Amino acid sequence: MAATGTTASGESAYYVTTPIYYVNDAPHLGHAYTTVAGDVLTRWHRQRGEKVWYLTGTDEHGQKVMRTAEANGVTPQEWCDKLVEDAWKPLWEHLQIANDDFIRTTEPRHTDRVQEFVQDLYEKGEIYKGGYEGPYCVACEEYKSPGDLLEGDLCPIHKRPVEWLKEENYFFRLSAYGERLLEFYERNPDFIRPASARNEVVSFVKQGLQDLSISRSTFDWGVPIPWDTKHVIYVWIDALLNYATAVGYGSDQEKFDATWPANIHLVGKDILRFHAVIWPAMLMANGLSLPRGVFANGWLMVGGEKMSKSNLTGISPRELTEHFGVDAYRYYFLRAIPFGQDGSFSWEDFSARYTSELANDFGNLASRVAAMVGKYFEGTLPEATDAGPAEQAIADGLAAAAAQADTLIGDNLDFSAGIGAIFEFVKQVNGYLSDQAPWKVAKDESPEGQARLATILYTAAESLRAIAVLLHPVMPGTSAKLWASLGAEPHLGALADQRIADVATWGGLPAGAQVVKGEILFPRLENA
């Protein structure tokens, strides 16, 4: 199912999800990384002219939230409300995330449907009552895997003896789905990407699946099991189902049909398995169609170390955006780290890329072109009447960059290479200007000389028109500034309405456009 061309009316939307993030803490760089990636992907598809639905949200049930709320002297719901409204939603707005919806697992539109879903599975015999027993550490307040225990049945964290506890749970018959899942992976080799993630999941499933406990009765901050309200649904069924409940499952069939299933579930690799194994099995059990793909992104490493809870808080998204700006932030992580791999980043590397790629190559190009159109043509874009091989090379370069970026970003989720292709074109245009040296041509006042000067500057400005469009999904704010600087809107309409398919069609920006040298796109960094 390669995504090609535009979506005909009636077909379901290009539907992308982020994980629903656990609201125990404020959002950190890892959350923002996944969310920005999804935003760029969905913005790209919108500019392909497709119907798009981009969903994010929060996971609000569970023991940790309950405890944190208690520790802060508020109810769990109050705690969630506060974090969502004060921390999560504001950050997404700040980062220019254009999500179409924001689902919270405490909303009735979710909890009601979750109850119906488990009730349905129960009636189908997919859920049964069983017991879980195992070594339990009182200090951790959780069960341990027998394999994790130290010599003498000691908790590996607290070094104290565990107790053997037994608890009544409801179980989902996950074990019955191993073969069907393997068959599904086989038939849909791109279901799990990247390939390394796929291999891990396949080998995991081949080891055999056990049934999954889906309820807890030891705490009550969750969705009650409808037929046995002493139990609340435990994490997976509750959390994963958000992808369905948010788009009208069980409540708005029309919307559901127009959206389901997801084209891409973006996940951190820590929760890959739940999305690649449990989630499809749940859907199989209930007879819903399966998502087209799950894409696992890697860890962000700081100074070679995995970002953990402790050092994640070391740098917050806002610290970076305050220094580098929102657009540079969106750009940096996707450009510097191949999506799907772990990647190390540093303040120094961010600074280096900002200066070299954004300020020097891109920002300065926009600046010099606008300055020359202003200086030599009073800001009115001249007509290109004397185009030759050099101009054709630019047009060809643009076509190549647009085609590559479209495949790499829109289909492969290879943001790094896709952005790289666009920036190759930026460099090509800089080289073109150096070769043509319009500031020298300007001294030739003959009609021929002026025709060349006009052609050169038109070519550069028209290139910037395309660059603004191609970079819009990645850096919406900066692209809008550039769009305004080129005087494009009165002739071409809104930047967001520009189509990827048309971006390389030469001559879009008409002569006569009013080019103004706007503000500097990427100011030089203070004490960089």
Add this chain to the structure above:
RNA sequence: GGGGCGGUAGCUCAGCCGGUCAGAGCAUCGGACUCAUAAUCCGUGGGUCGUGGGUUCAAGUCCCACCCGCCCUACCA
């Protein structure tokens, strides 16, 4: 313990089935230019390709051992 991945110029990384594979970008240095955010363009230098063996006419590129880092090996979001 088992499985998998990685260790290549100062930095981040490309190098598929062995034979111009010793590369790119950034940084450094030199030159050109002046439209531009002291920006741009061109060019130079720089590497025991983790360590030790082995196979081969020929090995970052295959085999073995070892060192270092990381991931997976189910109920933590």
